[in-house]
Amino acid sequence: MKSFFRMSYPYILWIAIFIVAPMLMILLYALTRMGNETLTFQFTLDNFARFFREPTFISVLIRSLRIALETTVLCILLGYPAALFIANLSEKKQTLMVLLLTLPMWINMLLKTYAWRGILQNFDLVSEMKVLIGMVYVFLPYMIIQIHTSISKMDRELFTAAYDLGANRWVTFKKVILPLSVPGIISGITLVFLPAVSSFVIPKLLGGGDYVLIGNLIEIYFITTGDWNFGSAISLIMALIIIASMYLTKKIDRNAQEE
Amino acid sequence: MRKLIEFRNIVKSFDGQVVLKGVNLNIYENEFVTLLGPSGCGKTTLLRILGGFLEQDEGTVIFDGQCIDNVPPYKREINTVFQRYALFPHLNVYDNIAFGLRIKKTGEDIIAQKVNRMLSLVNLEGYGKRNVTKLSGGQQQRVAIARALVNEPNVLLLDEPLGALDLKLRKEMQRELKRIQQEVGITFIYVTHDQEEALTMSDKIVVMNAGEIEQIGTPLEIYNEPANAYVARFIGESNIVTGTMVKDYLVRVDDREYECRDFGFKPNESVDVLIRPEDLTVVRPEEGVMRGEVKSVVFKGVHYELMVETKTGTSKTVKMHVVTQHDMDNRETGEKISANDFYVDSEDLESGALTDRDFISIANAQAWDDENRDISLTEVSHNIEPKPGVYNITFSTDKKTEITVKVYVVHPEYVEDARHNIGISALDFFITPDEIMESMAISTDLKTWASAEAWNLQDDSSVEITDVKFDFDPAAITEGSYDITFATRGRVYKVETTAAKAAGDKVGLAFGPDEIHIMHKAVEDA
Numbered sequence: 001m002k003s004f005f006r007m008s009y010p011y012i013l014w015i016a017i018f019i020v021a022p023m024l025m026i027l028l029y030a031l032t033r034m035g036n037e038t039l040t041f042q043f044t045l046d047n048f049a050r051f052f053r054e055p056t057f058i059s060v061l062i063r064s065l066r067i068a069l070e071t072t073v074l075c076i077l078l079g080y081p082a083a084l085f086i087a088n089l090s091e092k093k094q095t096l097m098v099l100l101l102t103l104p105m106w107i108n109m110l111l112k113t114y115a116w117r118g119i120l121q122n123f124d125l126v127s128e129m130k131v132l133i134g135m136v137y138v139f140l141p142y143m144i145i146q147i148h149t150s151i152s153k154m155d156r157e158l159f160t161a162a163y164d165l166g167a168n169r170w171v172t173f174k175k176v177i178l179p180l181s182v183p184g185i186i187s188g189i190t191l192v193f194l195p196a197v198s199s200f201v202i203p204k205l206l207g208g209g210d211y212v213l214i215g216n217l218i219e220i221y222f223i224t225t226g227d228w229n230f231g232s233a234i235s236l237i238m239a240l241i242i243i244a245s246m247y248l249t250k251k252i253d254r255n256a257q258e259e
Numbered sequence: 260m261r262k263l264i265e266f267r268n269i270v271k272s273f274d275g276q277v278v279l280k281g282v283n284l285n286i287y288e289n290e291f292v293t294l295l296g297p298s299g300c301g302k303t304t305l306l307r308i309l310g311g312f313l314e315q316d317e318g319t320v321i322f323d324g325q326c327i328d329n330v331p332p333y334k335r336e337i338n339t340v341f342q343r344y345a346l347f348p349h350l351n352v353y354d355n356i357a358f359g360l361r362i363k364k365t366g367e368d369i370i371a372q373k374v375n376r377m378l379s380l381v382n383l384e385g386y387g388k389r390n391v392t393k394l395s396g397g398q399q400q401r402v403a404i405a406r407a408l409v410n411e412p413n414v415l416l417l418d419e420p421l422g423a424l425d426l427k428l429r430k431e432m433q434r435e436l437k438r439i440q441q442e443v444g445i446t447f448i449y450v451t452h453d454q455e456e457a458l459t460m461s462d463k464i465v466v467m468n469a470g471e472i473e474q475i476g477t478p479l480e481i482y483n484e485p486a487n488a489y490v491a492r493f494i495g496e497s498n499i500v501t502g503t504m505v506k507d508y509l510v511r512v513d514d515r516e517y518e519c520r521d522f523g524f525k526p527n528e529s530v531d532v533l534i535r536p537e538d539l540t541v542v543r544p545e546e547g548v549m550r551g552e553v554k555s556v557v558f559k560g561v562h563y564e565l566m567v568e569t570k571t572g573t574s575k576t577v578k579m580h581v582v583t584q585h586d587m588d589n590r591e592t593g594e595k596i597s598a599n600d601f602y603v604d605s606e607d608l609e610s611g612a613l614t615d616r617d618f619i620s621i622a623n624a625q626a627w628d629d630e631n632r633d634i635s636l637t638e639v640s641h642n643i644e645p646k647p648g649v650y651n652i653t654f655s656t657d658k659k660t661e662i663t664v665k666v667y668v669v670h671p672e673y674v675e676d677a678r679h680n681i682g683i684s685a686l687d688f689f690i691t692p693d694e695i696m697e698s699m700a701i702s703t704d705l706k707t708w709a710s711a712e713a714w715n716l717q718d719d720s721s722v723e724i725t726d727v728k729f730d731f732d733p734a735a736i737t738e739g740s741y742d743i744t745f746a747t748r749g750r751v752y753k754v755e756t757t758a759a760k761a762a763g764d765k766v767g768l769a770f771g772p773d774e775i776h777i778m779h780k781a782v783e784d785a
Contacts, residue, residue: 157341160345163312163333166410168331179349
């Protein structure tokens with residue numbers, strides 16, 4: 001047992017250097033005042049106050065949450081029928097379809113988004129619509145695969161049992177398939193909503209310069225303005241929002257399973 | 260009783276394999292019908308066709324006077340208890356049972372009343388709020404039954420519902436199911452491969468085999484008057500022997516005539532004769548209708564199961580010459596070689612069936628070096644002719660280490676037993692004490708050394724030699740000649756008795772005309 005534990009040392013070291021230390025740095029920056037040097041030790045909560053006092057920042061935050069929510073809902077609406085369709089195919093075809101779905105995930109997101117920029121230039125759409133299309137395109141496979149996995153794991157005999165008890169196909173879907181696929185939908189949401197909230201490449205490339213989401217805001221403060229302290233504060237706020245929403249979905253999932 | 264279901268000439272095949280070959284079956288109201296057969300006989304397929312989950316290739320299913328071939332499963336007044344229960348894991352016990360009623364838009368107060376009645380019918384009062392995945396197998400089974408019965412179907416289909424339960428629970432559920440069926444008074448169609456389950460619960464048993472119905476009858480009829488040897492073997496223990504129907508009420512088995520209660524066969528028709536092991540009474544040899552020797556005894560709890568041989572098989576006795584042979588040494592190369600004298604059948608030589616390899620193995624010729632590694636024998640030379648006489652054969656290795664032994668060529672000596680249509684042959688042989696002591700399966704080795712074989716005189720097919728008799732101790736063998744007798748299986752009866760007997764005892768077997776049952780020979784499937 002002890003020797004197994006020893007095998008995790010490199011991993012712990014990795015986490016400490018590349019995850020824990022940067023997080024602590026961000027915390028430190030967010031709680032200190034900007035100085036001439038890179039780091040001062042004058043503690044303050046001004047960075048947070050500044051974010052919540054400025055209506056522009058709040059509206060960016062709300063816009064980010066809204067577009068992530070829209071992306072998630074669209075992914076569920078488009079992905080569920082697709083997952084259901086795939087799950088009803090023969091085993092061989094299912095493997096092929098899942099492979100085809102994962103294929104675009106092997107291509108760099110930056111490349112895919114550039115391709116969309118070219119396509120969407122030809123259409124007269126508002127920035128938000130362009131960003132939404134890009135996000136749904138990128139995140140849809142994650143949703144489909146999660147839902148498909150949960151459906152294909154179900155015992156087919158359950159559907160037969162539902163027919164036997166008088167349920168037609170639609171009722172069987174509503175009363176058996178849908179409730180049993182809730183865990184799949186939940187994990188799909190985790191995989192779509194969270195990255196969508198924080199994405200910055202897609203809005204930057206597809207939304208044009210005037211369309212700013214919270215991810216872009218952080219980027220601006222770190223790279224353009226060089227105000228690391230305020231950038232860190234925004235990062236921290238977003239991290240808290242993400243943790244809160246993760247906790248919420250977990251809780252919904254648990255409630256659904258207990259029922 | 261009113262006819263409820265009628266299967267008319269149902270044919271079904273999967274991937275070109277015919278699973279149902281034109282099944283006709285009537286099922287009446289309030290019956291407990293069991294479809295009984297081994298796995299793959301088509302019983303589950305028939306049930307699924309009735310449930311509407313499979314579509315037959317040919318034929319019609321009539322339900323309550325109406326053809327239901329095009330009625331989808333959810334519109335049929337039939338409910339099913341599935342093999343693996345198929346309970347909805349996201350619903351609790353109560354909601355599982357209420358599933359069918361909610362689809363029919365029944366009022367919640369009526370649902371509550373009906374579900375609670377079902378819970379008490381299956382002895383699960385107070386389990387409504389439980390999570391179905393946390394229930395035991397037996398409890399899940401009860402929920403599945405309640406979930407099907409609450410819809411008040413005319414017919415309940417049960418697909419091997421007790422298969423996953425342990426023996427004690429299964430017995431308990433058998434009684435429970437029978438009670439439930441009698442209480443609700445609807446038709447149960449029950450699929451199983453367990454003959455005991457079928458006998459315990461059914462009003463009517465349908466015995467199926469390879470997509471066809473072999474027999475339909477009450478448990479008593481099926482047990483006491485099986486239609487053919489297949490049914491007799493499938494239900495209960497049985498002794499089935501071939502006999503000839505001399506005339507009505509008289510059957511001949513092994514040259515003896517026995518009175519029986521069966522009639523209506525063609526004169527001298529070849530028939531299967533069934534005697535159940537529990538119908539044979541063990542008596543003193545002089546009192547028995549048949550006489551025999553106890554071959555084995557197995558204690559079964561309530562009774563002993565004896566195998567009694569009433570007639571010995573065809574046999575042949577040969578001489579085994581045990582001699583110590585001296586290994587030949589080759590001082591120069593450090594090799595050693597050994598081989599035994601042997602007998603060979605002149606007929607085998609004429610037909611040219613024996614090669615040098617065969618001679619090596621019959622003579623048990625082998626060579627090895629000073630580190631005990633095997634060396635292959637590369638040369639065999641002999642002056643053997645296919646005429647009786649004594650010849651020499653020499654085996655040697657690459658390095659010219661050689662040994663010469665005698666070969667006795669003899670006329671074939673078969674024992675031909677025309678009455679049983681069996682021929683048997685075996686040859687005398689030479690062997691060393693070491694080889695006998697090293698043997699791990701002495702009977703099998705003796706058969707090999709003596710080239711013992713038995714065959715059917717009519718079609719030349721091989722017959723198993725089941726008995727190898729000898730009276731020496733393989734662990735303490737000395738030089739000399741020994742008799743070995745090889746025999747085929749005689750007539751052996753399985754007997755259930757409470758009398759304690761030991762193997763080797765001579766006993767008599769008694770039975771009356773009521774205890775034997777004559778069956779037509781089944782037409783063998785091509």
